[in-house]
Amino acid sequence: MRIHIATDHAGLDFSRDLRAHLRGAGHEVVDHGPQSYDPLDDYPSFCINAAIAVVAEQAAGIPSLGVVFGGSGNGEQIAANKVTGARAALVWSDATARLAREHNDANVISIGARQHTVEEAKAFIDAFIEQPYTNEERHARRIAQLAEYERSGRIAGHRIDSPAAPEPGRV
Numbered sequence: 001m002r003i004h005i006a007t008d009h010a011g012l013d014f015s016r017d018l019r020a021h022l023r024g025a026g027h028e029v030v031d032h033g034p035q036s037y038d039p040l041d042d043y044p045s046f047c048i049n050a051a052i053a054v055v056a057e058q059a060a061g062i063p064s065l066g067v068v069f070g071g072s073g074n075g076e077q078i079a080a081n082k083v084t085g086a087r088a089a090l091v092w093s094d095a096t097a098r099l100a101r102e103h104n105d106a107n108v109i110s111i112g113a114r115q116h117t118v119e120e121a122k123a124f125i126d127a128f129i130e131q132p133y134t135n136e137e138r139h140a141r142r143i144a145q146l147a148e149y150e151r152s153g154r155i156a157g158h159r160i161d162s163p164a165a166p167e168p169g170r171v
């Protein structure tokens with residue numbers, strides 16, 4: 001499996017340990033940065049690039065997944081989910097790691113480096129990688145709805161409200 005990783009300063013030490021763990025398990029690791037510690041760096045571009053690579057490779061039939069880290073994992077998950085085709089899940093337990101694959105076919109997970117030990121994170125990542133997607137009809141249907149909304153702004157057969165117009169004088 002090719003694993004795309006990205007972080008920010010808050011997850012950098014973490015990501016070094018996890019890179020070694022993943023390589024030791026036989027995975028190919030592609031690091032989207034940062035390459036050095038800068039307490040003022042910004043996670044969006046690193047995480048977006050990791051998600052772009054995962055989506056592109058999966059579309060090309062290359063088995064790949066993404067793992068992004070930050071202090072909480074929240075911003076990193078949000079960043080990855082801005083990429084069309086990314087399904088990034090915030091993982092905080094073995095169960096949420098497995099469910100991210102089983103129910104959501106997540107292709108990226110996000111982990112808060114300030115919330116877990118490295119050993120916990122290794123277990124989450126291993127669980128995520130080894131767990132297959134069930135492809136059960138209800139899960140496939142919901143994932144297809146997300147993709148449809150992403151593509152068209154609609155979900156056939158379901159009401160989607162128009163985004164509220166900005167109030168006059170406000171942007």
Ligand SMILES: O=C[C@H](O)[C@H](O)[C@H](O)COP(=O)(O)O
Nearest residue numbers: 010070071072073074075076
């Ligand atoms: O959601 C964002 C992440 O948790 C960041 O890693 C975090 O906000 C970084 O915080 P700071 O700039 O205070 O180190």
